[in-house]
Amino acid sequence: MNKVPNNKAWWLVLPMFLLVAFSAIIPLMTVVNYSLQDIFDQNTAYFVGVEWYQEVLRDTRLHDSLLRQFGFSFSVLLIEIPLGIAVALMMPTRGWQASAVLILLALPLLIPWNVVGTIWQVFARGDIGLFGWTLNNLGVDYNYTSNPLDAWLTVLLMDVWHWTSLVALLCYSGLRAIPDAYYQAAKIDRASRWAVFRYIQLPRLKNVLVIGVLLRFMDSFMIYTEPFVLTGGGPGNSTTFLSQTLTQMAIGQFDIGPAAAFSLVYFLIVLVVSWLFFTTITHMEKSDRGIKYDK
Amino acid sequence: MATITLKGLAHSYLVHPKNPQDYAIQALDHVWKQGGAYALLGPSGCGKSTLLNIISGLISPSEGEVLFDQQVVNALTPQQRNIAQVFQFPVVYDAMTVAENLAFPLKNIKMPKTQIKDKVREIADLLELTDSLDKKAKNLSADQKQKVSMARGLVREDVSAILFDEPLTVIDPNLKWKLRRKLKQIHEQLNITMLYVTHDQLEAATFADEIALMYQGKIVQFGSPQELFERPNHTFVGYFIGSPGMNFIPVEKSDNGGVCFRNIHLHINEPQQAALQNNHSTNLKLGIRPEFVALSEKPEPNSFVASVLSVQHLGSYQLVMVDFAGLEIQVRVAEKMQFSGAKVYLGFPSQWLKLYVDEYLLGEPALEKNNKNIHDIEADTKGPQT
Numbered sequence: 176m177n178k179v180p181n182n183k184a185w186w187l188v189l190p191m192f193l194l195v196a197f198s199a200i201i202p203l204m205t206v207v208n209y210s211l212q213d214i215f216d217q218n219t220a221y222f223v224g225v226e227w228y229q230e231v232l233r234d235t236r237l238h239d240s241l242l243r244q245f246g247f248s249f250s251v252l253l254i255e256i257p258l259g260i261a262v263a264l265m266m267p268t269r270g271w272q273a274s275a276v277l278i279l280l281a282l283p284l285l286i287p288w289n290v291v292g293t294i295w296q297v298f299a300r301g302d303i304g305l306f307g308w309t310l311n312n313l314g315v316d317y318n319y320t321s322n323p324l325d326a327w328l329t330v331l332l333m334d335v336w337h338w339t340s341l342v343a344l345l346c347y348s349g350l351r352a353i354p355d356a357y358y359q360a361a362k363i364d365r366a367s368r369w370a371v372f373r374y375i376q377l378p379r380l381k382n383v384l385v386i387g388v389l390l391r392f393m394d395s396f397m398i399y400t401e402p403f404v405l406t407g408g409g410p411g412n413s414t415t416f417l418s419q420t421l422t423q424m425a426i427g428q429f430d431i432g433p434a435a436a437f438s439l440v441y442f443l444i445v446l447v448v449s450w451l452f453f454t455t456i457t458h459m460e461k462s463d464r465g466i467k468y469d470k
Numbered sequence: 471m472a473t474i475t476l477k478g479l480a481h482s483y484l485v486h487p488k489n490p491q492d493y494a495i496q497a498l499d500h501v502w503k504q505g506g507a508y509a510l511l512g513p514s515g516c517g518k519s520t521l522l523n524i525i526s527g528l529i530s531p532s533e534g535e536v537l538f539d540q541q542v543v544n545a546l547t548p549q550q551r552n553i554a555q556v557f558q559f560p561v562v563y564d565a566m567t568v569a570e571n572l573a574f575p576l577k578n579i580k581m582p583k584t585q586i587k588d589k590v591r592e593i594a595d596l597l598e599l600t601d602s603l604d605k606k607a608k609n610l611s612a613d614q615k616q617k618v619s620m621a622r623g624l625v626r627e628d629v630s631a632i633l634f635d636e637p638l639t640v641i642d643p644n645l646k647w648k649l650r651r652k653l654k655q656i657h658e659q660l661n662i663t664m665l666y667v668t669h670d671q672l673e674a675a676t677f678a679d680e681i682a683l684m685y686q687g688k689i690v691q692f693g694s695p696q697e698l699f700e701r702p703n704h705t706f707v708g709y710f711i712g713s714p715g716m717n718f719i720p721v722e723k724s725d726n727g728g729v730c731f732r733n734i735h736l737h738i739n740e741p742q743q744a745a746l747q748n749n750h751s752t753n754l755k756l757g758i759r760p761e762f763v764a765l766s767e768k769p770e771p772n773s774f775v776a777s778v779l780s781v782q783h784l785g786s787y788q789l790v791m792v793d794f795a796g797l798e799i800q801v802r803v804a805e806k807m808q809f810s811g812a813k814v815y816l817g818f819p820s821q822w823l824k825l826y827v828d829e830y831l832l833g834e835p836a837l838e839k840n841n842k843n844i845h846d847i848e849a850d851t852k853g854p855q856t
Binding site: 362379 | 528547548549552553555557559561563564565574575578579619622623
């Protein structure tokens with residue numbers, strides 16, 4: 176059979192190419208363009224090479240907020256992942272209780288970020304907020320508007336309240352996918368509750384946990400609305416995370432060049448850390464421990 | 471290691487069972503003696519797997535008691551009962567290697583590492599798994615996985631009993647034969663009570679010393695393969711055991727104390743006649759195995775004329791289907807026997823002609839063993855220990 180070369184078929188790729196170009200390539204290239212030039216007006220632009228990048232990487236304000244950001248994201252992961260697994264393990268599996276718990280857990284996920292911020296802004300107030308008022312009356316000196324640690328913890332608590340459900344629901348679906356036969360076999364093999372979790376449930380949760388960890392890392396690394404609504408990034412700079420710093424730089428001070436350079440660095444950090452998580456988790460089983468048996 | 475006693479056991483999967491059909495197990499009393507190799511044989515849905523799961527503790531029975539030796543274990547979990555069970559479909563812990571799979575039950579009982587290693591090796595050698603010890607269990611083929619499942623069941627020596635739930639279903643016939651032999655060997659070595667569930671009579675007979683035949687949630691007969699074959703207690707046993715199953719001839723009482731089938735008088739022996747005398751049931755059947763029907767081309771004393779419907783040559787024997795006064799009867803005869811005509815004569819030797827009243831065997835001299843009731847057997851097993 177002779178193949179008839181028909182290169183016109185390439186035109187069929189065009190719609191997809193245009194879509195990707197407008198949604199990703201062109202905006203990204205615009206940012207790259209800004210990050211390499213110093214632009215005064217439409218006709219005056221100087222090519223500055225990597226100067227903006229050098230400036231951004233030396234900026235101590237950014238260092239601080241990057242550090243805060245990592246601290247925050249890792250705290251989020253350290254709390255939400257184990258807590259989500261624990262909640263999933265405790266969830267009822269059948270009957271109306273199962274549906275009720277599923278609905279309750281799904282509720283926080285439906286609430287918009289700024290609403291969550293507003294809810295907690297009121298809820299945590301010392302004078303009229305139930306949470307803050309209770310803490311103060313229990314003798315805890317809690318005030319998120321003046322104490323940096325309190326503010327930081329409040330943002331963390333807010334995120335845990337908002338997103339642990341997501342991890343729990345993911346794990347719940349993973350757990351439901353384990354056939355009963357495994358639990359039966361484990362009982363027969365006299366496995367303890369811990370052994371069942373460690374050797375049967377956890378390995379089978381791996382795939383959903385990869386998704387959970389990545390989603391929670393990326394989301395928390397880009398947190399903006401909640402601290403902004405709660406304290407506007409304060410007190411001081413205590414809850415000013417990366418995206419807020421970036422926004423201040425780009426829109427507040429109109430430093431488009433450094434902001435563009437910083438955006439790209441920000442993007443790279445998210446990409447690299449996500450990749451690290453992904454490869455670590457997926458390669459975990461290859462370096463498994465165990466007794467070696469020679470043949 | 472334990473003698474397992476079931477007392478008044480009944481189980482229903484429904485919360486509020488109303489009639490007998492709602493029960494998977496019906497009022498069952500039985501004793502599995504320490505060290506025996508037993509098969510639990512029956513068709514699908516007769517309750518054999520349910521019974522196994524009740525013994526291992528995966529299901530708790532609706533009524534009755536399970537005893538290991540003298541201890542009631544109803545409230546104990548499978549972990550506490552210390553029992554091994556192999557399931558019909560392979561269950562391997564797929565995140566672990568084969569070796570880790572085998573070591574898992576031993577790790578759970580906190581056996582020292584060096585001992586675990588030896589034991590794992592031993593069982594792997596036995597089941598020919600040594601070459602795949604370092605492989606991840608999830609990459610194995612189905613029958614390899616089932617071998618791993620089985621090995622996990624055999625790896626602990628101190629168990630009360632090992633229960634097998636049709637463990638060879640997914641294994642190919644060649645290997646099946648080998649594994650059954652292996653199990654038998656292991657049983658001889660270890661002196662552990664083994665209970666083997668199957669729907670295959672051949673498998674049951676090769677594995678077990680004694681077979682319990684289950685039907686509709688009851689054990690209808692318990693005995694050696696030979697007893698089940700020669701003296702089925704219940705029409706179902708006759709039908710289920712043997713290939714093909716027993717022939718049944720529906721009969722009526724005749725005036726002279728015997729029975730007749732469509733006005734053909736059939737001779738039954740004296741104990742059978744005596745049993746019939748005081749019985750007013752109309753559900754009477756005579757049963758005879760295809761192997762025991764005498765077939766000849768010439769009329770003989772006490773023989774009945776029949777016409778041949780079909781002949782199947784099955785290698786070592788031929789199966790002849792005959793029409794006996796409108797009833798189809800199967801006869802197993804030697805392969806070398808030749809038929810010239812369509813007309814044959816059937817003889818029913820008296821010692822192989824069994825009488826069934828309301829589906830149960832009657833008019834047979836009772837065997838010693840079957841006379842014993844559950845309490846006698848219990849007393850037997852208690853004897854040496856106290």
